[in-house]
Amino acid sequence: MTSSEPQQIHDTLIKINEALPDGSAIQFFIPYVTFKTYHISDKEILQKYSSLRRFLFVKGTKGQMDLLKERNPWTLSKLRYYLNHARQPITIRDKEMQAFRAMCADSRIDCEIWSTVDDLELNEKVKLKTTPFKDWEARIIERKRTKNGIRFTVGLDVVGGTMLLRIKDLKEEDIERTTSPDRKKQEYKFVEWVKTHIKTVIDHHTDASYTDAQKEEDRKILKKVWEYRFSTVSSPTGRRHFRAMMLICARLLQDKDGCKKMQALVEKELNEIAQDTPSKQATDSWACLQVAMYIATKNPVYRDAAKEYEKKYQPKSAFLHSLIQVVRRFELNI
Numbered sequence: 001m002t003s004s005e006p007q008q009i010h011d012t013l014i015k016i017n018e019a020l021p022d023g024s025a026i027q028f029f030i031p032y033v034t035f036k037t038y039h040i041s042d043k044e045i046l047q048k049y050s051s052l053r054r055f056l057f058v059k060g061t062k063g064q065m066d067l068l069k070e071r072n073p074w075t076l077s078k079l080r081y082y083l084n085h086a087r088q089p090i091t092i093r094d095k096e097m098q099a100f101r102a103m104c105a106d107s108r109i110d111c112e113i114w115s116t117v118d119d120l121e122l123n124e125k126v127k128l129k130t131t132p133f134k135d136w137e138a139r140i141i142e143r144k145r146t147k148n149g150i151r152f153t154v155g156l157d158v159v160g161g162t163m164l165l166r167i168k169d170l171k172e173e174d175i176e177r178t179t180s181p182d183r184k185k186q187e188y189k190f191v192e193w194v195k196t197h198i199k200t201v202i203d204h205h206t207d208a209s210y211t212d213a214q215k216e217e218d219r220k221i222l223k224k225v226w227e228y229r230f231s232t233v234s235s236p237t238g239r240r241h242f243r244a245m246m247l248i249c250a251r252l253l254q255d256k257d258g259c260k261k262m263q264a265l266v267e268k269e270l271n272e273i274a275q276d277t278p279s280k281q282a283t284d285s286w287a288c289l290q291v292a293m294y295i296a297t298k299n300p301v302y303r304d305a306a307k308e309y310e311k312k313y314q315p316k317s318a319f320l321h322s323l324i325q326v327v328r329r330f331e332l333n334i
Contacts, residue, residue, distance in 0.1 A: 010028070010056070013026060013028050026058060026059075026060055026064065027058070027059035027060065028056060028057065028058045028059070029056075029057040029058075029059075029097075029101055055082070057092070057097065059094075059097070065081075082159075082162070084160050084161070084162060090159060090160035090162060091160070092158075092159060092160065096158065098132075099132040099133050099136075100132075100158060100165070102132035103131065103132045103133065103165070103167075106131075106132070109131060109167065110167070110168040110169050111165060111166060111167045111168065112165075112166045112168070113158075113163050113164070113165060113166075114155075114163070114164045114166055123139035123140050123141060123155075123190075123228070123231065124139065124140045124177070124231065124232060125137055125138075125139055126138055126139070126140055126152075126154060126175040126176060126177055127175065127176040128154070128156075128167075128174065128175060128176075129173065129174055129175060129176050130170075130173075130174045131167060131170075131174070133156065133165075133167070136156055137156065138154040138155060138156040138167070138175075139154060139155050139156070140152055140153075140154055140175075140231070141153045141154060141155045141166060141227070142227065142230055143230030143231070143232075144230065149171065149172065150171075150172060151168075151169050151170065151171065152169075152170040152171075152172075152174070152175060153166055153167065153168045153169070153170070154166070154167050154170060154175065155167075183234075184234075184235065187233050187234060187235065187238055188238065190228075190231070190233070191233060191238045191241055191242050191245075194225055194228065194242060194245045194246075195241060195245055195319060197221050197222075197224075197225050198222075198225065198245045198248050198249055198252075199319065199322065199323065200218075200221070201218045201221060201222060201252060202248070202252075202323075202326055203326075204218055205218075205252070206326060218252075219253070222249055222252055222253050223253070225245075225246075225249050226246070226249050226250070226253060226255075226258070229246050229249075229250075229258070229262070236285075237283070237284075237285045239269075240269050240273075240285035240286075240288065240289055241285055241288055243262060243265050243266050243269060243289075243292075244266060244285075244288045244289045244291070244292035245292070246262050247259065247262040247263055247265075247266050247292040247293070247295075247296050248291075248292050248295050248296070249262075250262050250296075251295055251296045259296055262296075263293070263296055263297070266289050266292055266293055266296075267293075269285075269289055270286070270289055270290075270293075273285075273286050273289075284315050284317050284320050286309070287305075287306050287309040287310070287315065287320055287324065288320055288323065290302045290303075290305045290306040290309070291303075291306045291320075291323050291324060291326075291327055294306065294327050295327065303327050303328075306324050306327065307324060307327075307328055309324075310324045
C-alpha cells in the first residue's frame, strides 16, 4: 500500500494493534526505516524516516485492508492500494516478502529499490547463491573491476514486477551463471539494441537542426546504454561491435575517463585482429572498430582505413555502410 505520510500511518498502526485483542494484530512493515540526525539551533534532533518513501506493506485479508482505508477512529484515509499497470491492487507472495524483509534488515548487504528498468531481459541471467534471495534468478546490471576482483550489481523484479531490487557489491562466488540454449540469440539482440541506439544518436548529431531538447533526450539514451558497458559478450564479433559502440558512446557523452578505458579495449581488439591470418583480418567488425577510433580520436588514419574497407569489400551490412558514410561526409557536433 502507499501513503503520502508513511510515518504517520506507521505510528497509527501501532496504536491500532495496541487496541486490538490478542492474536488479531495487523502485521505491517515499512522498509529501510533509518535515523538521521539534524542540528537546529545547537540542538541535535534524531528523526526517523523511510528510504523507500510512501510505501507500507500490510499482511492481512482484503477485508482487513479495506477497513484500514475507510474513515474510522484511526483516520487512515490517506492510505490507498498500490496498483499495477492493469490498475489492480498488488499482492506479494509470503516467501518474497520474507526474503525482502530479511534483505532490508541485513546491514551487510548493499541494496536499493529502483523503478523497473526497460529491457532488463537483455542482461545476462544469473542465479543468486547468497543473500535472502538465494536461488532466485536475477540479471546482471553492472560489473566493476576492483583491486579485490570483479564486483557485480544484479537486479530482480519485486513487488509484483513494479520495482527493481538492486543488490550491489556481489562477488563471483555469490552468483551462478545460468546456461541457456538461446544465450547467443540474447547476446545478438543485446548488441543490436546497443548499435541501434548509438546509430540513432549519431544521426541526430549530424543533423543541422539538432535542438537542445533532442540533445537532452539523446543524453538520457546514452547514459542508459553506458550502464551496460561492463556486460560480457562471448562471441568475438559481437564483442568487437559492442566495444566499438561503447567507445562511441563514451565520446558522445564526453566522458574522458570512459573514453580512455574503452579506447584501450578497442585498440586491444585491433591488435588481436592484426595477429590473425590475412583472410580473417578484413571483417566488418574490424571496420566498425576503425570508425569508433576515428570518432574518438579524429585521427584520419582510422577513417581512411574504414573507407578503404568499404571500397574494397563492399560490405552487405547496412549498419556498417551507414556508419562509414557518417565519417565520410559529416563532422559530428560533439
